Amino acid sequence: MKPNEGFVNNTLDNFLKFQEGKKLVLFGAAVQAEKALKEILDVKNILPSYIVDNDFRRWYKLFHGYKIHEPKKLLKEDLDSLVVLITSLYPYQIMDQLEEMGVFNYYASYLFIELFYMKESRLIHL
Numbered sequence: 001m002k003p004n005e006g007f008v009n010n011t012l013d014n015f016l017k018f019q020e021g022k023k024l025v026l027f028g029a030a031v032q033a034e035k036a037l038k039e040i041l042d043v044k045n046i047l048p049s050y051i052v053d054n055d056f057r058r059w060y061k062l063f064h065g066y067k068i069h070e071p072k073k074l075l076k077e078d079l080d081s082l083v084v085l086i087t088s089l090y091p092y093q094i095m096d097q098l099e100e101m102g103v104f105n106y107y108a109s110y111l112f113i114e115l116f117y118m119k120e121s122r123l124i125h126l
Contacts, residue, residue: 002104007091012114015107016044019083022105025074027098028088029053029063036087036109037064048085054097074103085109 003018004010026033029051051063052071059070084106086094091108098106
C-alpha cells in the first residue's frame with residue numbers, strides 16, 4: 001500500500017509530516033486551493049512549487065502567485081520526492097488520474113477531517 005492509497009491516511013497531521021522535505025504541488029486552482037492556501041499552507045508556512053489543473057484555460061496563468069501547469073508536468077518530476085495536495089471538490093477522480101500517471105504520494109485537503117471539526121468547533125463557540 002502507498003502512503004495514502006485510497007485516502008486511508010488522509011489527515012492533516014499525516015500530510016504535514018509526509019510533505020516535509022518533499023516538493024509540494026497543488027492539483028486544482030479554484031476555491032479549494034484558495035482555502036488550502038489560506039487555512040493550511042499559509043498558516044504552516046508551506047510553499048507549494050506550482051499548481052496543476054485539468055482546465056486548459058487556466059494553464060500558464062497565475063493563481064495567488066503560483067503558476068498553473070497542465071497535469072502532465074508531474075511526469076517530469078521525481079515522483080518519490082513529490083507530494084500532491086489535491087485541492088478540488090472531486091478528489092477521487094483526481095486520485096484515479098494521479099495513480100494512472102504513477103503518482104501515489106497525494107492527499108486531499110477537502111477530505112481533511114480536522115478542518116471539518118475545526119470549523120464545527122468554531123461554530124459551537126460563537
